Every structure is written in C-alpha cells, then in structure tokens.
Amino acid sequence: MTSDLEQKLKKIKLIATDVDGVLTDGSFYIGPDLEMKRFHSNDGLGFVLLRLLDFPVAIISGRFSEATFARTRALKIQDDMVFQDTYVKTGVFKTLKKRFELEDHEIAYMGDDYIDTPVLKLCGAAFAPANAIQDVKNIVDYVTTTPGGSGAFREMVDMILEAQDKKAEALTKLHGLY
Numbered sequence: 389m390t391s392d393l394e395q396k397l398k399k400i401k402l403i404a405t406d407v408d409g410v411l412t413d414g415s416f417y418i419g420p421d422l423e424m425k426r427f428h429s430n431d432g433l434g435f436v437l438l439r440l441l442d443f444p445v446a447i448i449s450g451r452f453s454e455a456t457f458a459r460t461r462a463l464k465i466q467d468d469m470v471f472q473d474t475y476v477k478t479g480v481f482k483t484l485k486k487r488f489e490l491e492d493h494e495i496a497y498m499g500d501d502y503i504d505t506p507v508l509k510l511c512g513a514a515f516a517p518a519n520a521i522q523d524v525k526n527i528v529d530y531v532t533t534t535p536g537g538s539g540a541f542r543e544m545v546d547m548i549l550e551a552q553d554k555k556a557e558a559l560t561k562l563h564g565l566y
Contacts (some may be wrong), residue, residue: 389547393529396513397473397551401494402484403438404507406477407449407456409445410517413537423485425455430449430539433562435463437545438560441554446489448480452547477507500524500536515544 389397408414411431438445446462449462452473460470471480477499483496493512497504500520505527508514514528517540525531530547532540549555 389530389551393513394551396493396529397496397548398481399493400496400513400548401490402444402446403496403498403545403548404446404448404481404484404489404511405497405544406501406504407447407453408451409519410498410536411459411541413519413535414500415537416539423425423453423455425453425459427459428536428537428539428542431541432463433544434545437549437555437558437562438511439464441549441558442557443554445469446480446484447505448477448497450477456469475503477504478510481507481510496548498541513548515540517541 405411411427416564435445445465447456447465447470449456449472456472457470474480483532495511496513496515497507497511498517499508500517502522505524508524509528516524516528516531517534517536518532519535520531532543534540535542546555548550549558
C-alpha cells in the first residue's frame with residue numbers, strides 16, 4: 389500500500405460497495421421462481437468486523453435481487469443501508485453523505501463496472517476487484533488481488549482497518565463473541 393493511499397484510508401468513515409461482480413463473481417443462477425447468487429464467507433466476516441466497530445457500510449446495487457436482501461439481512465446490515473435497483477448511484481452517495489454528515493473523502497467505494505464509475509470518481513478511496521473492467525481499474529486507487537465473489541471486499545476492509553489501526557480492536561471484539 390502506498391503512503392498516499394494509506395493517508396486516504398485513515399480518513400474513511402463509511403464504506404459502500406456494489407454487489408454483482410464485487411460481492412459475487414457477477415454470475416446469476418435464475419430459475420422460474422428463484423434467483424441465486426454465491427457470496428464468499430471472507431467478505432461476510434469483513435461485514436461482521438465493520439459491524440463490531442459500528443463502522444457504517446452501505447450496499448448500492450444497480451439490480452434488485454431478493455438474494456441480495458437475504459445476504460444483507462443475514463449479515464445484519466440495516467435495510468435502510470441497502471440500495472437496490474439504483475442505476476444513478478451518485479444519488480445514493482449524496483444521500484449517505486448528508487445522512488452521516490460526511491465529505492466525499494470520508495467514503496470508500498468498491499465497484500467493478502461502468503455503472504460504478506461516477507461514485508468511484510467522487511469517493512475518497514476507490515477500489516475495484518481484480519475482475520473489474522479495465523476502464524474501472526484505470527481510475528481507482530487500488531485493485532484488489534482477489535476477484536469479486538472471492539474476498540475482494542474483505543481485502544478492502546482489512547486495508548482500511550489496518551490503516552486506521554482498528555484491526556486488532558475488531559479481532560478482539562470478534563474473539564470475545566466466542
């Protein structure tokens with residue numbers, strides 16, 4: 389991690405992320421009555437670590453999916469922090485800024501495709517998973533070594549918590565749960 393990126397990460401107070409291609413590999417399993425997605429447990433633990441620190445996290449997805457709601461509810465992400473069927477993601481970004489009284493540089497975002505580029509250009513720390521399209525990789529601060537659906541979100545969370553010296557606190561709280 390560069391010192392410039394580390395300085396950016398120290399200022400982050402909210403993390404937002406896309407779903408398809410970031411928390412999943414971008415694939416959908418669709419049947420007549422059901423859509424299924426595959427999520428990675430490493431990302432799930434990233435959300436748990438953030439929750440233990442009362443670190444706000446938001447989901448901003450261009451598609452609506454009950455599978456996404458099932459996952460976010462299992463992770464205890466409040467429904468009012470899950471935004472689906474949202475093609476103009478900058479609107480949600482501005483809503484989050486106002487709600488939490490934040491500046492652009494205090495929000496980190498991870499996205500993988502064209503729909504994410506406006507927010508990636510606004511936020512304080514822009515991330516893309518290894519499987520993101522090249523145009524997205526060209527504009528972000530960091531491309532994870534892991535692809536979406538395989539722990540990319542967790543990689544970002546770990547970097548932010550390490551930069552803010554909060555990882556040990558999160559792990560202590562996690563271990564206290566057991």
